[in-house]
Amino acid sequence: MPVHDLGYREWIGKRNHPLIRPLYVARSGIMLIWRRKMLKLLLMVAWLPIIIPSLGVFCFEQAISDPQYMRPLSQLLRGPLQRPDLAVEMLQDPVSVRHEFWSIMILGFFRAPQLYSMILLIGLIAPLLVSYDLRSKAYLQYFSRPLSPSEYILGKSAVIWFFLGMITTLPGLVLYLLGILLSPELSVVTTTWDIPIRILLASVALIVPTTALALSYSACTVENRYASFAWFATWIMGFVAHQILSNPPGSGRGRGRMGDRMIDTERWHLISPYHTLGKVESWIFGLDTGEASVWPAIFVLLAITAIGTFFVRSRLIAKLSI
Amino acid sequence: MTKLYGGFRALDDVSLEIKTGITGLLGPNGSGKSTLIKSLLGLVQNHQGTGCVLNLTWPEEVRKIRDLVGYLPEDDCYIAGLTGIESVAFMANLSGLPRTEGLRRAHEITDFCDIGEEKYRPVEGYSTGMRQKLKFAQALVHDPPLLILDEPTTGLDPDQRDSMLNRIRTLARDHGKSILLSTHILPDVKAVCDQVTILARGKVQVFDTIENLSKPAEPTLNVTIYGDNQPFLSALGTAGHTAQVRPDGTLKITGVGTDHVHRIWDLAAATGTAIRRLAPAQNSLEEIFFRAVSASEDHPHART
Numbered sequence: 001m002p003v004h005d006l007g008y009r010e011w012i013g014k015r016n017h018p019l020i021r022p023l024y025v026a027r028s029g030i031m032l033i034w035r036r037k038m039l040k041l042l043l044m045v046a047w048l049p050i051i052i053p054s055l056g057v058f059c060f061e062q063a064i065s066d067p068q069y070m071r072p073l074s075q076l077l078r079g080p081l082q083r084p085d086l087a088v089e090m091l092q093d094p095v096s097v098r099h100e101f102w103s104i105m106i107l108g109f110f111r112a113p114q115l116y117s118m119i120l121l122i123g124l125i126a127p128l129l130v131s132y133d134l135r136s137k138a139y140l141q142y143f144s145r146p147l148s149p150s151e152y153i154l155g156k157s158a159v160i161w162f163f164l165g166m167i168t169t170l171p172g173l174v175l176y177l178l179g180i181l182l183s184p185e186l187s188v189v190t191t192t193w194d195i196p197i198r199i200l201l202a203s204v205a206l207i208v209p210t211t212a213l214a215l216s217y218s219a220c221t222v223e224n225r226y227a228s229f230a231w232f233a234t235w236i237m238g239f240v241a242h243q244i245l246s247n248p249p250g251s252g253r254g255r256g257r258m259g260d261r262m263i264d265t266e267r268w269h270l271i272s273p274y275h276t277l278g279k280v281e282s283w284i285f286g287l288d289t290g291e292a293s294v295w296p297a298i299f300v301l302l303a304i305t306a307i308g309t310f311f312v313r314s315r316l317i318a319k320l321s322i
Numbered sequence: 323m324t325k326l327y328g329g330f331r332a333l334d335d336v337s338l339e340i341k342t343g344i345t346g347l348l349g350p351n352g353s354g355k356s357t358l359i360k361s362l363l364g365l366v367q368n369h370q371g372t373g374c375v376l377n378l379t380w381p382e383e384v385r386k387i388r389d390l391v392g393y394l395p396e397d398d399c400y401i402a403g404l405t406g407i408e409s410v411a412f413m414a415n416l417s418g419l420p421r422t423e424g425l426r427r428a429h430e431i432t433d434f435c436d437i438g439e440e441k442y443r444p445v446e447g448y449s450t451g452m453r454q455k456l457k458f459a460q461a462l463v464h465d466p467p468l469l470i471l472d473e474p475t476t477g478l479d480p481d482q483r484d485s486m487l488n489r490i491r492t493l494a495r496d497h498g499k500s501i502l503l504s505t506h507i508l509p510d511v512k513a514v515c516d517q518v519t520i521l522a523r524g525k526v527q528v529f530d531t532i533e534n535l536s537k538p539a540e541p542t543l544n545v546t547i548y549g550d551n552q553p554f555l556s557a558l559g560t561a562g563h564t565a566q567v568r569p570d571g572t573l574k575i576t577g578v579g580t581d582h583v584h585r586i587w588d589l590a591a592a593t594g595t596a597i598r599r600l601a602p603a604q605n606s607l608e609e610i611f612f613r614a615v616s617a618s619e620d621h622p623h624a625r626t
Contacts (some may be wrong), residue, residue, distance in 0.1 A: 008497055010465050013423060135402075136399060139394070146418075147416055175405065226479075320360070321366050
């Protein structure tokens with residue numbers, strides 16, 4: 001028995017603009033994901049690799065004033081990064097290669113640890129978004145409100161964008177900021193001002209198509225484990241197929257080095273999402289100047305985004321018609 | 323309104339006017355009730371027709387219509403992971419209520435729907451009845467002038483069912499809500515509805531107030547007597563009245579209304595018959611329903 005019962009009361013008030021309603025879908029999704037301890041841990045772990053490129057940038061900036069740092073950096077460029085030309089240039093005039101060196105460090109951060117973190121993170125959270133809603137028929141709740149399927153997709157996508165931004169864009173920008181703070185003078189901003197913009201563009205290239213692909217897998221089935229399996233299989237099989245086709249038996253080529261993985265100029269990159277993204281990101285950071293070969297990769301990413309979004313929308317409309 | 327699923331006409335030129343108050347939407351399985359509701363809300367597409375819902379043109383302004391409608395779906399649907407109160411507040415936010423206001427309102431409505439402390443538990447753990455109450459709270463949280471309730475009493479125990487019907491009645495009577503109640507449970511319709519629409523085979527078969535539908539085609543009295551009914555039946559026949567003995571022994575006398583009931587008393591006195599019970603006959607909702615459904619099967623294009 002309630003102590004105080006108001007009964008039913010009418011509500012009179014100003015309603016929010018319909019355009020901000022997808023934000024509530026996103027907020028609710030983020031809140032639900034945030035409750036998972038495992039994902040919180042993954043987010044924290046995903047930040048750890050930032051130490052490696054930070055050290056690289058720190059050494060580079062120290063090398064400008066203290067030549068003893070030149071030697072390890074030069075070895076790094078000649079060895080794992082496969083840029084002996086840059087090593088020679090650095091020994092002559094380190095300031096002139098600052099932009100390129102920073103870009104390589106940040107791209108390396110995007111390509112190696114963050115892409116793997118991204119694959120793992122999306123594999124864990126994306127199936128929970130649309131797949132769960134299809135299983136529990138929550139779409140009936142969403143669409144009985146003035147929310148269109150496109151706004152629903154936007155809201156759900158924003159959940160993934162938020163978490164991917166947390167592990168890619170934000171650390172990338174923090175890395176840039178660290179570079180500024182570690183450099184001997186603030187004038188480095190004048191030569192590196194475009195890097196944050198490139199970080200944002202590379203984030204968009206990474207986040208948007210992968211989100212569309214993940215949501216389309218999530219919308220395929222009410223069993224989220226199948227969606228997770230399909231997601232991981234796409235990346236692993238694409239990667240393996242690319243490695244096999246690029247290094248056929250007897251070709252004499254060994255295991256790809258870091259430089260190969262970062263700036264991929266081989267013709268098979270389109271069959272591997274990992275290498276397709278790498279191609280576009282390298283181009284965005286100005287490290288791959290082969291513009292003609294990047295357009296097919298951009299087209300593939302755009303096609304994945306468009307087809308993925310269309311598929312999710314169609315699935316939702318089809319579900320409502322039953 | 324016409325809705326085709328491939329070649330199947332789920333709604334076949336349906337035309338109806340739903341007035342203020344509580345309207346029962348009845349029909350056998352597959353009659354098109356849920357399709358009608360989903361079409362009204364714009365959840366299914368490719369329909370033909372025009373209309374007006376709360377002074378908004380349908381289907382052009384269907385999103386504005388959804389803003390003014392509270393919909394309780396028949397299906398067991400919930401947003402996994404959220405607690406009851408979060409679910410209701412979330413629906414309030416999607417309907418445009420600001421965040422704090424949505425939460426305040428969610429608390430108020432969950433209290434009104436008697437969800438109690440259960441509202442702080444995740445919805446996956448709710449019983450069927452509790453989920454039904456939660457869906458009702460979600461439909462109501464933004465204070466819509468029109469409520470569309472699809473099987474609202476499913477899964478509720480008798481007490482909860484009575485409480486739910488009371489809430490529905492209160493909302494219509496005291497708060498001026500228009501309610502479209504789709505259900506298979508005829509006593510629910512009889513208990514709360516002012517008017518009824520019966521759909522069968524995608525067509526409107528019956529559409530009238532309960533009061534009008536309850537009246538027989540011609541005045542009729544149901545009479546129960548003690549002892550042998552033969553003398554009384556003979557007297558009725560002689561007086562020109564038609565009487566029919568029903569399986570339970572009750573006499574159904576047609577052509578005599580409550581205005582002329584004294585004739586029956588006179589005939590009973592003359593034949594020495596003791597009348598145990600005398601009441602004006604009413605069509606039961608079950609009869610109306612079965613008649614409408616049978617008519618639709620016999621004459622697919624007829625309207626009762």
